[in-house]
Amino acid sequence: MDQEKAKQRALAFLKENDTMVIATASKSGEPQASTVYYVVDNDFNVFFITNAGTKKHDNLTKNNQVAFVVGFGPQVLTVQGGGIAQEMAEGYEQVYGQIMEKALKPADQWPPLFLSKKGQCVFKITPSWMVCLNLHKESHEAGVQEDFCKII
Structure with missing residues (x-):
């Protein structure tokens, strides 16, 4: 799989999931x-x-380095990354709404975001590295070495 195709697959996977x-x-x-x-x-x-x-x-306010993982079962695909997280002071309204929509989707769960009395903060992670790992051997694309595909 070429780099651009791998990036698009990873982006679609990240957009399909709600939690990390x-x-x-x-x-x-x-x-x-x-x-x-x-x-x-x-x-x-x-x-x-x-x-x-x-x-x-x-x-995060004292050490803004962060790592993350999306896809921790039962999927056979996972995206892992790391970078710098910064609290957004402005321009976060659209992403705030999108995140809250995801948080409210499971009707049988009470999102922990509503439990705080101190307010909420939106953080932006600018990744410095990201890899995609395919754990499904039968559909594994040829050309990806050691099961990892570098995204960033």
Whole structure:
């Protein structure tokens, strides 16, 4: 599979999914992972909401490096990446609405975003690296080495 085709497949996969796991670290390096609702734009920038005052929010304000993974079962495809997360001060209204739409989709769940009394924050991840991993050997495309396909 050529690079452009792989990028389009990864982008479609990211747009089809609603949640990802993000990994952050405190200023001293203590790790933390969280599941969040997200959206992605056509340039592979990833946006998510978190509540102010959470450990994740505190970590990101002191150490803006983040890693993420989308597709952790039962899918046979996963996208992993990392980059810099920045809190958006303006221009986030559209992505906020898109994320909240995803968060409200499961009618039998109460989105944790509504539990905070301190307010919500939108973060933008600008990825510095991203790979796609196909775990389905029968449909695995020829030419992708070691099961990974570099996206960014």
